[in-house]
Amino acid sequence: MPNWSRLQTNSFLECSARDRAVGLVDEGSFVELGGPFDRLVSPHLVALGEAVENDDGIVTGVGRIGTRPVFVISQEGRFIGGSVGEVGGAKMVGIIDMAIEFNDRLVAENPDLPAAARPLVAISFETGGVRLHEANAGLLAHAEVMDALQRARHKVPVVALIGSRIGCFGGMGFVAAATDAIVMSEFGRLGLTGPEVIEQEMGKDEFDASNRALVYRTTGGRHKYVMGDANFLVDDTVAAFRAQLADLCALPVASFEAMRRIGSPELVEKQLRGVALAAELKPTDARDIWRHAGNNDPVGLADGPLSDFRKSVRRLAL
Amino acid sequence: METLLGQGRAAIDLIVDAGSFTEGTVGARTFDDPDFGPGAVVGTAQLDGETVTVIASDAEAFNEKFPVVYSGIIGMEEGYKMAQAVYATLAADAEKEAARKRAIVLIVDTPGNGPGKVEELFGMNKATGAYQLALAEARLAGHPIVAMVVGRAISGAFLCHGLQADRILSLTSEFQTMIHVMPITSVSRIIKKDVELLEELAKANPVFAAGPAFFYKLGGVERLVESIDGMRPAIAAQIADIRKAKSDGAATALTGPRGRGALGAERGGRTVRPKVQELLRAEFAAVEDRFRPRAN
Numbered sequence: 001m002p003n004w005s006r007l008q009t010n011s012f013l014e015c016s017a018r019d020r021a022v023g024l025v026d027e028g029s030f031v032e033l034g035g036p037f038d039r040l041v042s043p044h045l046v047a048l049g050e051a052v053e054n055d056d057g058i059v060t061g062v063g064r065i066g067t068r069p070v071f072v073i074s075q076e077g078r079f080i081g082g083s084v085g086e087v088g089g090a091k092m093v094g095i096i097d098m099a100i101e102f103n104d105r106l107v108a109e110n111p112d113l114p115a116a117a118r119p120l121v122a123i124s125f126e127t128g129g130v131r132l133h134e135a136n137a138g139l140l141a142h143a144e145v146m147d148a149l150q151r152a153r154h155k156v157p158v159v160a161l162i163g164s165r166i167g168c169f170g171g172m173g174f175v176a177a178a179t180d181a182i183v184m185s186e187f188g189r190l191g192l193t194g195p196e197v198i199e200q201e202m203g204k205d206e207f208d209a210s211n212r213a214l215v216y217r218t219t220g221g222r223h224k225y226v227m228g229d230a231n232f233l234v235d236d237t238v239a240a241f242r243a244q245l246a247d248l249c250a251l252p253v254a255s256f257e258a259m260r261r262i263g264s265p266e267l268v269e270k271q272l273r274g275v276a277l278a279a280e281l282k283p284t285d286a287r288d289i290w291r292h293a294g295n296n297d298p299v300g301l302a303d304g305p306l307s308d309f310r311k312s313v314r315r316l317a318l
Numbered sequence: 319m320e321t322l323l324g325q326g327r328a329a330i331d332l333i334v335d336a337g338s339f340t341e342g343t344v345g346a347r348t349f350d351d352p353d354f355g356p357g358a359v360v361g362t363a364q365l366d367g368e369t370v371t372v373i374a375s376d377a378e379a380f381n382e383k384f385p386v387v388y389s390g391i392i393g394m395e396e397g398y399k400m401a402q403a404v405y406a407t408l409a410a411d412a413e414k415e416a417a418r419k420r421a422i423v424l425i426v427d428t429p430g431n432g433p434g435k436v437e438e439l440f441g442m443n444k445a446t447g448a449y450q451l452a453l454a455e456a457r458l459a460g461h462p463i464v465a466m467v468v469g470r471a472i473s474g475a476f477l478c479h480g481l482q483a484d485r486i487l488s489l490t491s492e493f494q495t496m497i498h499v500m501p502i503t504s505v506s507r508i509i510k511k512d513v514e515l516l517e518e519l520a521k522a523n524p525v526f527a528a529g530p531a532f533f534y535k536l537g538g539v540e541r542l543v544e545s546i547d548g549m550r551p552a553i554a555a556q557i558a559d560i561r562k563a564k565s566d567g568a569a570t571a572l573t574g575p576r577g578r579g580a581l582g583a584e585r586g587g588r589t590v591r592p593k594v595q596e597l598l599r600a601e602f603a604a605v606e607d608r609f610r611p612r613a614n
Contacts (some may be wrong), residue, residue, distance in 0.1 A: 004489070031608070033598045033601045034601065035605050038597060038601075039334065040434070042590075044525045047519060047522075047523050048519065060388065060598065061336055062602065064609065065611070067611065069609035086590055087591075087594055090594035090595055091598065093595065094594060094598040094599070098599065099604050129474075130507055132497050132499065132500060132508050133509050133525075135500060135525070135526050136497075136498070136499065136524060136538060137474065137587075138499070139538075140538050140575065140579070140582065140592075143477055143578075144578075145576040146447075146450045146477075147455060147482065149451075150451055150454035150458065151458070168425040170474065171473075171477055173443035174444070174446045174447035174478070175447070176443070177444045178447045178450065191443060192433075192437070192443040192446065192474065193431070193432075193433040193437070193438065198433050198434065198438070201433045202433060207435045218438050222438070223466065229441050261444055262451060265402065265407075265409075268401050268405065268448050271398060271441075272395075273486055274440050274441075275394045275445075276396070278436050278439070283436060284435070289440075294462035311415060
């Protein structure tokens with residue numbers, strides 16, 4: 001077990017999935033479910049003669065923040081890019097299901113149970129989406145996770161934490177979009193089609209994937225914060241992510257609806273105002289949108305310290 | 319050989335009651351701007367005399383505002399328009415009891431989601447996510463949802479336009495239907511395994527192979543349909559069957575993404591999934607008391 005206190009000051013970006021899972025909840029409270037000793041390996045990787053991991057590249061379990069049981073899902077990018085296959089997908093769905101079922105049981109026993117004692121789900125994403133070695137099973141698993149998120153609505157808040165190396169792309173990009181609240185660091189990246197894929201499909205003129213600054217300007221935490229796609233932009237430490245999660249743990253499930261980006265006809269209308277703006281503005285760079293949002297010096301704003309950014313940035317109003 | 323590839327509009331006419339499709343109207347809502355999400359075809363029709371919402375893609379349409387959207391690709395406008403059609407369906411039957419809510423028929427022929435820089439800047443992931451959530455909400459509210467694959471059902475686009483349905487049907491591969499994340503040749507290149515080896519392994523393990531027959535083995539497709547004439551009765555039969563499952567309260571286990579999970583285990587395609595979830599449940603049961611509210 002890693003030293004919990006030391007973990008708090010670590011870079012979230014550099015942390016393994018297990019360190020993130022342990023560090024996000026209260027010291028000593030994390031219980032891993034479906035851990036390495038269970039040897040939940042992907043049978044499909046075995047069939048292909050590929051290396052396997054005993055947790056299939058995803059850490060799942062339950063811990064506590066204060067009085068709140070927090071069900072944790074934490075993806076490991078170092079194992080096949082955090083890709084999701086049959087086993088990893090089943091672990092994700094299983095954890096969300098258990099949070100919902102546990103919530104239902106607790107509320108049945110005590111309908112007045114305060115929010116801070118009800119389950120919450122935290123997902124630390126680090127993934128490119130579907131695992132190509134078992135692509136069909138991965139695709140079906142993604143659909144099940146979406147279904148589970150909709151079932152959790154109005155019962156169990158689901159919080160996305162995005163600040164790991166791979167970012168959150170592919171099918172998991174829209175799974176993250178469908179959560180209740182999104183916490184990112186400036187190193188977090190969120191999107192659907194990864195930069196390399198856009199470059200490959202549409203050409204280098206559309207997107208130069210080797211331009212790291214451009215990549216971050218397009219899908220990185222600062223931009224997603226301006227767009228309202230990330231609700232909170234935190235420092236790159238485990239403690240900062242944990243503090244934000246702890247703040248959210250104090251809130252009742254109804255408060256999370258206001259943080260959502262999608263999931264109702266009204267939110268669809270709101271996002272469509274963004275789409276209309278995209279057609280009108282024809283941005284070639286995030287800077288164009290930042291300027292439109294009222295930020296006169298997007299370059300300075302992007303390059304300055306995060307604390308200044310948070311203080312002075314204007315977010316896009318739709 | 320016959321194919322409906324690229325012919326989403328023709329497929330609608332083959333499936334619903336003759337002349338019954340009213341494009342651009344779902345319940346009280348009308349979609350009258352022809353330039354808005356032109357690739358997304360939404361409307362209302364009758365199927366065996368029952369009112370249904372139809373959502374399809376038009377592969378001939380090109381979205382001039384978003385040049386990456388053509389050939390049936392689902393872009394931002396298309397994804398949100400499809401979501402709006404679902405919400406309009408929910409609103410239209412909001413007062414009806416669950417068993418009488420209208421069905422939604424998804425006609426699937428789409429090669430992907432919009433892969434562009436503007437799409438990433440504004441969040442294409444939200445458009446496809448919004449559509450999926452709307453479908454999941456409608457399904458859980460009692461609307462039977464049937465997806466009929468008539469052409470391409472590819473990756474993220476199939477996830478939003480298809481995989482949230484209660485049941486998925488597909489024309490067999492003789493009709494040039496394609497269901498996959500990526501063609502096996504691309505999978506081979508990326509995971510660095512010979513195509514021949516993958517094709518050999520696919521005979522026993524359908525998880526990385528492309529095509530409706532492999533999806534059938536994984537429970538991803540409820541039924542393969544062997545003729546174009548067979549689509550209409552097959553969809554009607556599924557709607558009736560879903561209604562029955564929903565009224566029995568068994569829909570969670572028998573339909574939708576979970577139903578496909580159960581079917582995948584039954585057909586031997588995905589057998590580990592239920593074991594993983596059983597194990598998690600057993601392990602949590604052993605520690606559950608630690609996470610209950612503490613008595614003061």
